[in-house]
Amino acid sequence: MKSLARLLVGVATVFSFYSPAHAADLATKPALTLAVAKQIAAAAESEAVKNKWNVVIAIVDDGGHLLYFQRLDGAPMGSIDVALGKAQTAVKFQRPTKALEDTVTGGRMVLLAVPGVTPVQGGVPILHGGTIIGAVGVSGATSQQDEQIATAGINALPTILGK
Amino acid sequence: MKSLARLLVGVATVFSFYSPAHAADLATKPALTLAVAKQIAAAAESEAVKNKWNVVIAIVDDGGHLLYFQRLDGAPMGSIDVALGKAQTAVKFQRPTKALEDTVTGGRMVLLAVPGVTPVQGGVPILHGGTIIGAVGVSGATSQQDEQIATAGINALPTILGK
Amino acid sequence: MKSLARLLVGVATVFSFYSPAHAADLATKPALTLAVAKQIAAAAESEAVKNKWNVVIAIVDDGGHLLYFQRLDGAPMGSIDVALGKAQTAVKFQRPTKALEDTVTGGRMVLLAVPGVTPVQGGVPILHGGTIIGAVGVSGATSQQDEQIATAGINALPTILGK
Amino acid sequence: MKSLARLLVGVATVFSFYSPAHAADLATKPALTLAVAKQIAAAAESEAVKNKWNVVIAIVDDGGHLLYFQRLDGAPMGSIDVALGKAQTAVKFQRPTKALEDTVTGGRMVLLAVPGVTPVQGGVPILHGGTIIGAVGVSGATSQQDEQIATAGINALPTILGK
Secondary structure (H helix, E strand, O other): OHHHHHHHHHHHHHHOOOOOOOOOOOEEEEEOOHHHHHHHHHHHHHHHHHOOOOOEEEEEEOOOOEEEEEEOOOOOOOHHHHHHHHHHHHHHOOOOHHHHHHHHHOOOHHHHHOOOOOOOOOEEEEEEOOEEEEEEEEEOOOHHHHHHHHHHHHHOHHHHOOO | OHHHHHHHHHHHHHHOOOOOOOOOOOEEEEEOOHHHHHHHHHHHHHHHHHOOOOOEEEEEEOOOOEEEEEEOOOOOOOHHHHHHHHHHHHHHOOOOHHHHHHHHHOOOHHHHHOOOOOOOOOEEEEEEOOEEEEEEEEEOOOHHHHHHHHHHHHHOHHHHOOO | OHHHHHHHHHHHHOOOOOOOOOOOOOOOOOOOOHHHHHHHHHHHHHHHHHOOOOOEEEEEEOOOOEEEEEEOOOOOOOHHHHHHHHHHHHHHOOOOHHHHHHHHHOOOHHHHHOOOOOOOOOEEEEEEOOEEEEEEEEEOOOHHHHHHHHHHHHHOHHHHHOO | OHHHHHHHHHHHHHHOOOOOOOOOOOOOOOOOOHHHHHHHHHHHHHHHHHOOOOOEEEEEEOOOOEEEEEEOOOOOOOHHHHHHHHHHHHHHOOOOHHHHHHHHHOOOHHHHHOOOOOOOOOEEEEEEOOEEEEEEEEEOOOHHHHHHHHHHHHHOHHHHHOO
């Protein structure tokens, strides 16, 4: 069977140098727009302002690339990279960064050796129809409060989409 | 008119802390799969082997993240990062890397100061329906040959998709 | 009132261990707020949208730290770091990045070896009363267009502050 | 034949400037080819697909340099660097990365401070005749499952070479 397949490949190459094994399909995925990201950020900001928490709010797309960012007055400068890192980590590992923080706290210290990981609560993936379309990362308050702000932003998504 | 809007916002916040400015939509975009990437790489490899060019072939997705990679026997080790860098640069700047090389050659030396840019011919975006869904980066032969290999891979896409 | 305070300080130092060579004053500097940065960005965005230029707009404070950021739909991913780099460079060197690009183009290639410099037109300092309070960096269109967008944002400042 | 060559070399050194203290031999080492690496990866992929584990599979040569790479659909983006890091670490330290993870878990936290080490289970050296010829790194499932996939790939080597 295998040698027959090889023979056929040999014959095929007489006519064409490359013949695909079989037809394949591309995938289709939903994607964030700036307009949607701004409204997610506004909902997150509203939660932060209501509680007087001075934070950085970063929103990345499904590739982990920055889409929207705002630093509320009084937020620590150090929160700039942390908020972005949390958002990127949530996308890269397809889960809230709290899960990674819990993993480390639970004893899996080796995670600390992986570069480009911010395993700190406060980064939450944005899901749409089961697909991760980006993430919100927040830093500046306690990590629980940071996550609460990120979640408030994400929870506004159905309203934003009018669904 | 503006103060009326402000008043309404004031009233609205009595009932809800966040009310979106208006309903917004997500975008939808096609996405590479590993199966498609492998066939693009096979077509590129075929072109390289036919010409006895020992190269590295890297394929990244629309976020610039590595999806598929193969180093043909005899390809220079230095081509690993160059092939990946070309593919990422083609996605990041939405054009073949030859355009960036021409820009530098044409006198715009400042491009050399931008980090994360590999402005060397041999990286080509993969387009589908006008959308960039990834890129192929090739390194190891001359830059013209590298691009020829990448293009051979991308030109197989319609056949791969059965269209 | 001020001299009374100084007098009291003078009296106090009779009893204190450290007495400075002479009384000194701290400086006062105007500083961007997020609210002002958002309005500068909105004016810049308006200029970009009017011309159908898909760009990244980044605003940094007087320390070069990111304050506000938005990536318009369709803007190249590569523009994320470039826009931020332009804004930071404009603050770091206290001039529009065009001046640095002209320096390189004029033959001073050594600037390309200085780390953390993006000597590409499109970064413009935000001045208030002769003081640099931050900068706007734009990337995604031609560099002239990028600068035009950044300038449109900055030119809105008097109107923003006059409200 | 070999001793004749040595004799000629010996004669030649009478006239040459440099004469070594004693005749020395180069070593010979077995080396991975892309064809073999692809089949190792195919065996690993088969194990992953059978278990519906979406992972990244990276194969490096004896210098730790990337030879072959594939990211299965649905694998986390964060696994790209982790899979590569595991493969490189297995080659660099001549052992499965599980041994390094056990070292850290056992209290040797200082390993976390060594740059370029990914001490996380899932990287396994490829041995041939007692020599390390490369490594497989897998990431995306649990670390035990990652290692199971890598091992399945490596276990196919005798069959691959027996063809």
